Amino acid sequence: MTEQQKPLVGVIMGSKSDWPTMKHAVDMLEQFGVPHEVKVVSAHRTPDLMFEYADQAEERGLQVIIAGAGGAAHLPGMVAAKTTIPVLGVPVQSRALSGKDSLLSIVQMPGGIPVGTLAIGDAGAKNAGILAAQIVANQDAAVREAVKAFRTQQTQTVLEHPDPRVD
Numbered sequence: 001m002t003e004q005q006k007p008l009v010g011v012i013m014g015s016k017s018d019w020p021t022m023k024h025a026v027d028m029l030e031q032f033g034v035p036h037e038v039k040v041v042s043a044h045r046t047p048d049l050m051f052e053y054a055d056q057a058e059e060r061g062l063q064v065i066i067a068g069a070g071g072a073a074h075l076p077g078m079v080a081a082k083t084t085i086p087v088l089g090v091p092v093q094s095r096a097l098s099g100k101d102s103l104l105s106i107v108q109m110p111g112g113i114p115v116g117t118l119a120i121g122d123a124g125a126k127n128a129g130i131l132a133a134q135i136v137a138n139q140d141a142a143v144r145e146a147v148k149a150f151r152t153q154q155t156q157t158v159l160e161h162p163d164p165r166v167d
């Protein structure tokens with residue numbers, strides 16, 4: 001449903017193979033009711049599409065871009081180079097180097113072109129979705145309330161299960 005409204009968050013990834021990780025970001029956006037779009041865009045394999053996507057993101061109304069990539073993960077940095085919309089980078093866990101390559105490719109941006117880099121893998125993608133919602137929430141009361149409700153619920157769940165041996 002939220003995918004049909006004008007998207008405020010763009011979730012892009014270098015390959016279809018990144019989806020099982022990036023799905024965690026999309027799950028959070030759906031939970032918070034943030035309109036979003038999802039697309040495979042690669043700096044390496046579809047450089048012209050990447051350029052066009054980043055170039056048009058602002059005029060299309062996107063407020064945040066979440067970019068996930070693995071290995072030589074240039075996508076988040078290259079998108080950030082072409083737009084002033086905040087870009088959140090998710091290092092996808094690679095098989096060869098467990099995602100350390102992805103992390104270092106994304107996090108070590110030169111001064112002047114920031115990428116907000118999250119943790120490697122599923123938790124990083126989840127947090128990217130939450131962070132994007134928190135950015136949108138600055139100007140959207142419904143999303144703000146949804147994020148607050150999520151936090152309250154999360155705290156409650158921990159407090160209600162203090163004994164780690166009991167489910």
Ligand SMILES: Nc1c(C(=O)O)ncn1[C@@H]1O[C@H](COP(=O)(O)O)[C@@H](O)[C@H]1O
Nearest residue numbers: 014015017042043044069070073074075
């Ligand atoms: N890092 C990038 C970029 C990019 O940075 O533009 N495009 C694809 N990839 C990554 O290559 C990995 C393997 O991709 P395949 O599974 O398609 O071979 C993926 O994790 C993808 O993000």
